[in-house]
Amino acid sequence: MMNDMRLRPKSDYLKTANWEQLYVLCEHWRDDMGFYLDELKFFQKLINKYFLWLAKDENVAKAEAIFVDVKKGTLEAKWLEGAICEHMRHISDLMKNAFSRDAQEFRQDHAVLEDKMVEFTKLFRKLKAEVFAVTEYIMETEDLPARMPYKERS
Template sequence: MDWQKLYWETDNWVNHLTFYEDELQFLQKLLDRYFEDLVQYQNLDEIREEVMRFQDLKYTCSKLLANTREHRHQLALAINEKDTEHGFTRQTHLGLQEKLQDFTLGFNTTKKEIQYITKELVESLKQ
């Protein structure tokens, strides 16, 4: 198993997740800024549903980032110790990769929805 290749791939995932975390913070500020107006101009059930999805996404990002950092740490130990039996397998790596792909899809969908509802609101407030 090429531990270094897996390490660099995992390091790249950490960078992506850190970027997503920053994006989520920005979207949170956007929601905080316009929440009261959104509730007045949009369907409350839709807004509540989107906010719940967003909160779940933030939690998932945080958990996935922590797990990916831990995986990267384990890979670093395996590289440093020249350990081929370090208690985790390629399957662990593939599982994280799948979770990252699922998260990215959910992130993109939720981001588009938040941008859509806030864009409509900002345009209506301008008029």
């Protein structure tokens, strides 16, 4: 289970943190998701722009497979970003009215969301490594500059 790998400073943080501290933690998660989404967008552009020139069927298959994985990762990141924003709204409600939602239930939801962040972070790192590995392999096995249009500099 992901429970051993938490993104909080100390093990009892979730039980003792006040709403403002949890909100700040969620802001960090949201910022991280923005970074991940930017990286995933870059990977999609890389694949769309440069892998278009591939000639070897094996490399085309690798590029298509990694593109599907990047799209799945993007969908997961967008979902998670939305869940984080919704979670932040709940924290805001709790700061305004501490009785608007059961605090223990909210903290359990927070732990679940945190586990999903950990899972996504692992997925993202693995995906990034795969994109780099496929890109490196393709650069070594394809003669891309010969097929790509040359833009003369002025």
